[in-house]
Amino acid sequence: MKKYLKAASKSFQKQAAYKVEYFVGLLNGLLFIFIFTSLWKAIYARSAPETLKGPFDLESMVTYAVLAMIIKISFSMDDNATSFKMRTGALVMDLIKPVSYYFFYLAESVGYSLFHVFSRGIPLLAFSVLAFHVRFPTEPLNYLLLVLSGTMAYSIFFNINYMAGLLSFWFIETFSFQLMKYGLFTLFAGGILPVDFFPDSIRPLVSLLPFPHIFYTPTAVFMGHSPPGGARLAMLAQFCWAAVLSVLSWLAWKAAMKKLVVQGG
Amino acid sequence: MPEEAIKITNLKKDFRINESHPGFLGSVRNLFSRKHKIKHALDGISLEIKKGDFVGYVGENGAGKSTTIKILTGILVPTSGEARVNGLVPHENRIKNAKRIGVVFGQRTQLWWDLPVRESFDLLQAIYEAPEPAFQRNLEYLGEVLGLKDLLSVPVRKLSLGQRMRCDIAASLLHEPEILFLDEPTIGLDLLAKDSIRKFLKKINAEKQTTILLTTHDMEDIDYLCERIVILDEGKIIFDGLRDDLKRYYGRTRVVEVEFREENPPLRFENGVQIVREENRKKWISFDREKHNASEVITYIVNHAPVKDIFLHEPRVADIVKTIYEKVS
Numbered sequence: 191m192k193k194y195l196k197a198a199s200k201s202f203q204k205q206a207a208y209k210v211e212y213f214v215g216l217l218n219g220l221l222f223i224f225i226f227t228s229l230w231k232a233i234y235a236r237s238a239p240e241t242l243k244g245p246f247d248l249e250s251m252v253t254y255a256v257l258a259m260i261i262k263i264s265f266s267m268d269d270n271a272t273s274f275k276m277r278t279g280a281l282v283m284d285l286i287k288p289v290s291y292y293f294f295y296l297a298e299s300v301g302y303s304l305f306h307v308f309s310r311g312i313p314l315l316a317f318s319v320l321a322f323h324v325r326f327p328t329e330p331l332n333y334l335l336l337v338l339s340g341t342m343a344y345s346i347f348f349n350i351n352y353m354a355g356l357l358s359f360w361f362i363e364t365f366s367f368q369l370m371k372y373g374l375f376t377l378f379a380g381g382i383l384p385v386d387f388f389p390d391s392i393r394p395l396v397s398l399l400p401f402p403h404i405f406y407t408p409t410a411v412f413m414g415h416s417p418p419g420g421a422r423l424a425m426l427a428q429f430c431w432a433a434v435l436s437v438l439s440w441l442a443w444k445a446a447m448k449k450l451v452v453q454g455g
Numbered sequence: 456m457p458e459e460a461i462k463i464t465n466l467k468k469d470f471r472i473n474e475s476h477p478g479f480l481g482s483v484r485n486l487f488s489r490k491h492k493i494k495h496a497l498d499g500i501s502l503e504i505k506k507g508d509f510v511g512y513v514g515e516n517g518a519g520k521s522t523t524i525k526i527l528t529g530i531l532v533p534t535s536g537e538a539r540v541n542g543l544v545p546h547e548n549r550i551k552n553a554k555r556i557g558v559v560f561g562q563r564t565q566l567w568w569d570l571p572v573r574e575s576f577d578l579l580q581a582i583y584e585a586p587e588p589a590f591q592r593n594l595e596y597l598g599e600v601l602g603l604k605d606l607l608s609v610p611v612r613k614l615s616l617g618q619r620m621r622c623d624i625a626a627s628l629l630h631e632p633e634i635l636f637l638d639e640p641t642i643g644l645d646l647l648a649k650d651s652i653r654k655f656l657k658k659i660n661a662e663k664q665t666t667i668l669l670t671t672h673d674m675e676d677i678d679y680l681c682e683r684i685v686i687l688d689e690g691k692i693i694f695d696g697l698r699d700d701l702k703r704y705y706g707r708t709r710v711v712e713v714e715f716r717e718e719n720p721p722l723r724f725e726n727g728v729q730i731v732r733e734e735n736r737k738k739w740i741s742f743d744r745e746k747h748n749a750s751e752v753i754t755y756i757v758n759h760a761p762v763k764d765i766f767l768h769e770p771r772v773a774d775i776v777k778t779i780y781e782k783v784s
């Protein structure tokens with residue numbers, strides 16, 4: 191266990207070395223938050239009052255946009271690591287070490303993300319509170335829910351990226367898969383558009399996917415906004431997805447190793 | 456406890472190599488059918504290595520050296536046959552096996568590119584669960600003999616090849632492995648760096664009884680380091696024995712290096728005596744020492760042409776290996 195904690199802390203440290211990247215990232219986050227809050231304000235200002243009888247009033251919409259964007263910025267990992275190591279053969283250097291590839295990668299990603307939580311997430315949040323009237327929940331329970339739901343969300347996020355990376359064991363070029371993954375994340379994960387805004391006909395379907403549980407569910411339960419079917423059901427679904435995807439990741443690694451050892455590294 | 460550090464029995468490893476159909480129509484056909492051929496990278500090798508041995512594993516590019524090491528470290532599964540390291544089957548116990556061995560692949564690093572060397576070592580300590588006092592002692596010792604003192608605070612990506620290799624070798628030894636696998640550890644290094652690494656390996660083998668399997672195509676490494684040599688050719692072992700025996704039995708060729716006073720000395724050689732290399736007025740003349748003796752050859756030369764300088768060379772492992780290869784193919 192200690193080795194994975196150490197890996198997480200080194201990964202945290204490593205990020206701190208890149209100062210320029212850090213400031214660019216911070217600026218980028220600021221820009222995105224500014225764009226989306228302005229966008230929602232413009233949309234709300236121009237819409238007829240009936241159409242606004244939706245799930246969010248302007249203030250909660252801005253709050254959603256800020257919080258979801260901050261979670262999105264905080265969730266980070268090097269999702270090209272596996273395919274890069276596969277392509278260059280550097281994977282061998284991971285396999286000679288007495289560690290589980292999955293847990294080591296997870297530890298590094300968690301360290302990476304925690305760095306972003308502290309270095310980007312919290313400053314951006316503080317700034318947004320002052321600049322955009324973000325409405326914070328007052329119940330301690332909401333903060334507990336954020337931690338719980340956020341953890342499960344990260345597990346889903348990591349496992350999907352992990353498996354997408356393992357595709358490089360079967361395909362030389364995985365760029366198109368990555369592109370598809372980004373598309374699905376952008377459309378369904380809720381970093382930009384809450385699930386509530388999908389038309390009635392496809393919303394239930396979207397809710398069944400693992401993607402909305404990445405940014406939408408943790409943001410919604412934190413804000414005290416009820417996701418389709420309620421917060422409890424959403425978090426139960428989140429838990430199931432996290433569990434199922436973890437098992438799938440484990441199976442995918444087994445298959446990938448089999449592929450590697452048959453084909454060679 | 457098994458006597459042998461490594462025991463390999465009739466080990467085979469096949470690779471499937473896909474061949475693409477050429478051209479545009481070919482690339483369409485590739486989607487549906489692939490021709491492939493089987494490459495026998497290891498073709499039934501057997502090998503036993505005792506604790507504390509220093510074995511040179513020699514072979515040309517593609518002979519199967521790295522494949523052997525990847526099997527012994529649990530990265531590849533053999534097609535058939537068996538490999539055991541410290542009594543363990545590596546690919547079934549990759550993590551357990553990894554704790555007890557050290558590995559260096561010359562072209563790669565096991566350190567973290569963005570971290571300073573010291574931080575990388577620190578992480579390795581946690582990974583190998585190495586106890587603190589022993590780890591610090593090893594770090595001090597390795598730092599001393601490999602000259603790492605000024606490198607510890609440098610990020611790995613800023614090290615030169617030779618510096619990085621010294622750090623990588625230290626990294627592979629910090630957890631006191633019983634066996635050390637070195638795959639081309641001196642590739643691309645300058646003479647000075649090579650020399651310091653060779654001296655160090657000799658020392659660690661003698662002092663700590665670390666079993667070492669060294670893969671290289673630099674015969675100087677082998678000549679200096681390994682008492683036992685295993686020669687691999689196209690997945691088969693074609694020689695396994697002591698370096699001195701190799702020289703005694705196969706090293707029948709002797710070479711005289713002669714510097715003449717004129718460009719084309721009027722010499723005619725026959726009966727297995729021949730000029731193998733020429734460089735201006737210098738000529739290298741080889742002969743079979745079972746058929747001729749050195750004084751006979753030298754006398755003939757000095758009697759027939761004006762000579763400025765003359766040397767008699769010991770056989771080099773490199774030349775012997777070359778002649779063995781020529782015999783096999």
Ligand SMILES: Nc1ncnc2c1ncn2[C@@H]1O[C@H](COP(=O)(O)OP(=O)(O)O)[C@@H](O)[C@H]1O
Nearest residue numbers: 453454455470496515516517518519520521522
């Ligand atoms: N992953 C792989 N897929 C297909 N062929 C491979 C693979 N790895 C090695 N080979 C082939 O197996 C043979 C032995 O390779 P290797 O063990 O790397 O040789 P060496 O280390 O002695 O240079 C070579 O012919 C090489 O092309």
Ligand SMILES: [Mg+2]
Nearest residue numbers: 520521522638
């Ligand atoms: Mg090799």
